[in-house]
Amino acid sequence: MLSGPTEFVFRVFTTVPEFQVLLFLLFLLFYLMILCGNTAIIWVVCTHMYFFLSNLSFVEICYTTVVVPLMLSNIFGAQKPIPLAGCGAQMFFFLTLGGADCFLLAIMAYDRYVMLGGAVGLALFLSLQLTALIFTLPFCGHRQEINHFLCNVPPIQRLACAAIRVHQAVLYVVSILVLTVPFLLICVSYVFITCAILSIHSAEGRRQAFSTCSSHLTVVLLQYGCCALAYLRPQSSSSADEDRQFTLVYTFITPLLNPLIYTLRNKDVKGALEKTIN
Numbered sequence: 001m002l003s004g005p006t007e008f009v010f011r012v013f014t015t016v017p018e019f020q021v022l023l024f025l026l027f028l029l030f031y032l033m034i035l036c037g038n039t040a041i042i043w044v045v046c047t048h049m050y051f052f053l054s055n056l057s058f059v060e061i062c063y064t065t066v067v068v069p070l071m072l073s074n075i076f077g078a079q080k081p082i083p084l085a086g087c088g089a090q091m092f093f094f095l096t097l098g099g100a101d102c103f104l105l106a107i108m109a110y111d112r113y114v115m116l117g118g119a120v121g122l123a124l125f126l127s128l129q130l131t132a133l134i135f136t137l138p139f140c141g142h143r144q145e146i147n148h149f150l151c152n153v154p155p156i157q158r159l160a161c162a163a164i165r166v167h168q169a170v171l172y173v174v175s176i177l178v179l180t181v182p183f184l185l186i187c188v189s190y191v192f193i194t195c196a197i198l199s200i201h202s203a204e205g206r207r208q209a210f211s212t213c214s215s216h217l218t219v220v221l222l223q224y225g226c227c228a229l230a231y232l233r234p235q236s237s238s239s240a241d242e243d244r245q246f247t248l249v250y251t252f253i254t255p256l257l258n259p260l261i262y263t264l265r266n267k268d269v270k271g272a273l274e275k276t277i278n
Helices: 017-044 048-073 084-110 114-134 153-158 165-198 203-231 240-264 267-277
Strands: 007-010 143-146
Touching: 007 084, 017 048, 017 240, 048 084, 048 240, 084 114, 084 153, 084 165, 084 203, 114 153, 114 165, 153 165, 153 203, 153 240, 165 203, 203 240
Parallel strands: 007 143
Antiparallel strands: none
16 A cells, blocks of 8 residues: 655664764764864854855754754664654755755855855755655655665655656756756866966966865865765666765765865965964
8 A cells, every 4th residue: 555654764874883883973073073163164254255155154064963963863773763744854954955055165166145045045946846746755654764864865765656757857957956057167167267377477376276276176076976976876876875875975074174175275264263262
């Protein structure tokens, strides 16, 4: 019989108690570092020049907070159930904040304030439509085990008891708008940046500029690359375990690296941080 489940449970990472403790401490440490790093940026950056940087930090705090506390509570194998409404809410906020994060990275490359409201509104609209569409799918049984650590689109689609071609097509369209378009805009901006750097006469100046750009580009490739592998690959060529690994990267690694790269490579922000600490 096809019916919507009343609750979901998440698949545990491991059943070995020692590894559970290790993973809990590791993820908790990453989460605290993300909170501290991004909160410090919001605290010390008070000028309009770094408006997008503080917004990026705020989004990444919210983005990880949607995922990590619930993930930590399930690490020890209790498989605490999450109701259908709770799963839908987590998916919606995860997609909205993740989309806003991707749009912000592109907007920062052009420093255009007027684009911010439209980008956030678009992320909100697309996330709402996609979440509503996914939860119209029929599921079998009262309780469903999600082969993931959060309510994300690909693992929820795998639980459906019906064809998901339309849903998969919508996911591809949304992913192209949220991932491919911003990434291409960033690539175009880096072409102009590279041309500007090559016009610098000082070899030391060129070296420092290329060093900063390479750090930024590394984070961009991690963020968009892992998201693309999670959302744009056909389900027939991807596995749930791979999806979890890619999601771990853009849930923990990029929010952790962004504060380091966007501050320690910036003399003004670094100076403001040192002044605040002293």
